[in-house]
Amino acid sequence: MKPAAFSGPFALGTFSAPGEAPFPGLVVPDGHVLDLRTALGEPALTARAVFERWAELLPRLHELAADAQADRQPLDALHVHAPVEPRQVFQSGANYRQHVIDLELAHRSPDDPRTVEEARAETAEIMDRRAAEDLPYVFIGLPSAITGPYDDVVLPSWAEQPDWELELAAVISRPAYRVSVEEALEYVAGYTIANDLTDRATVFRRDMKAIGTDWLRSKNAPGFTPLGPWIVPAASIADPGDLRVTLRLNGETMQDESTKDMLFGVARIVSYASQTARLLPGDLVLTGSPAGNGMHWGRLLRDGDVMDGSITGLGAQRTRCTAEVSR
Template sequence: MAAVPVTSFSETFAIGSFDRSEGAFPGFVAAERVYDIRCLLPAVRSTSDLFADWDASIDAIEAVVRDPAALGALESVSISDVQVLPPVQPVGTIFAAGANYREHILQMSVAHRLGRPDATEEELWAEAAVENDARRASGDPYIWTGIPSAVSGAFDDVQLPDVGDDVDWEVELGVVIGRTAQRIAAEDAYSYVAGYMIVNDITSRTLVPRTDMALIGTDWFRAKNQPTFFPTGPYLVPARFIQDPAALRIRLELNGQVMQDASTDDLLFDIPSLIAYASSVAILRPGDVLITGSPAGNGSHWKRFLQAGDVMEASVTGLGVQRTGVRAASGVLPPWQASRV
């Protein structure tokens, strides 16, 4: 079992899904110990059951956590003695905001030379800045969807694909929806948020463009939805414990070297705007996760992509730490791609 970075939730707690080789169970983490929620709330068989009455469930857990005698009466296990699964079980749909950190957008515009062919890097940066400030004022967010089968745990390895190169990292703040949301106004959006967690939006850059279909242009399905491409968690931290989600430090290290280090205050469209827009198109369900975009500093900027043996460590203020290794591609093409060679 991989070593789990220690994150202390003492006066507060976090929600997660765990396995002690007896099947998945819903738990809460306090003071580096995992407690089985079923012992406290017998009707809750998985973390998704908490959404039936999220506030009452969190109130009940909080009352125990703040009572040393009550907490001491519950059985617990060290976080290092369980497998940490993606926090929300079963996994919901991922609604992913692309190009949503201003500095990241400008970096990508320069890295991919998105603009006039004869423009200098300084000109590309300046022109992208003007365009994106205009989009923030009067445009829409860019949102696509991720699928549950691509989600993996916070300490699971990322599997490099057999089709697709330039595999990149994108640490993001994940917003977990707590109740059904449709056509929500931005000013009401936070009341639909259950909590927050870390998500790393792994991307095969070479699979994004579709040169065979110029009118379509990009293919996010194949570039971002491969197995293990959404390391998620380790925990879901209730929204009541995150004072200001627009002032969190978001950070990713690759083999100990800092690659991304920013604040969530650089979001082009903030969390309420993203929820309002996404819910204007789709019905958001409890347990769905809205990932809010990634800050500057991914592999496209550094011109360095994931390789077998790499280790990523991602963190967001108050949400814990995820550590994921990288495994080599299997070397065997899937039948479809093999038939095209």
């Protein structure tokens, strides 16, 4: 039996036994899972429903985690699904200073008159100005892009430059609308890992440059957001602004950066998104990806690649890339 790696006494996820329907589960560090439908006497319970009643259920979850007599199943015998099915996915772009500088250099036009040093300095100045002006950049993703933390990722035949972007994701615990930065973390139930895959070739609309980015095309293919393996309660994470985000490709470290490099922390992003939209229980707020993506390395995803992603205290995911079979 493998232990489950995460901070704190328990985490939450969605699991299934062979041939059976998925269920919301409480996983403890020794690698066992408790079916919350049975433990709470609610056969129709889902993971999202747990977050809809987060304040009510949290004390009971602590009790169940501490109950050594609870009827648990070995994690090794279960399939691990994405831990929650959100109604909305909010994604923060250009939120890591070094990542944006690297991307700007990777996307430079061949006829750009600036030297590399000039382009780097100019982009650094832009990022510093954005931080000073306190203006995050948030867009919307599709829940249908989410897949499990150990599922294969199909690379669409049209994706010319598929890339990885490992990110810290916050999970919302109660409706949040126009909340302040100071109170925003009160609306966060916990944290998980998201890999926000992106086809770099379709990020920008070549036919209509004035429109800008095309996030639908570049980020929302089925399976382009591996999520999990589980959600760790916020109280078990001392500081979401000081976590290590690491992605290895076929065993080689590509991303290895602290969330300290974020321009805007979790509280600011949650608050900012809530000024326009009503965030709902179980919704995801992705906080952006640090430096070290494929465009930086000149090495993009291809058939057979294996990505191992981890974030301090949240566990690890492993996904294998497969090329789409031509129809």
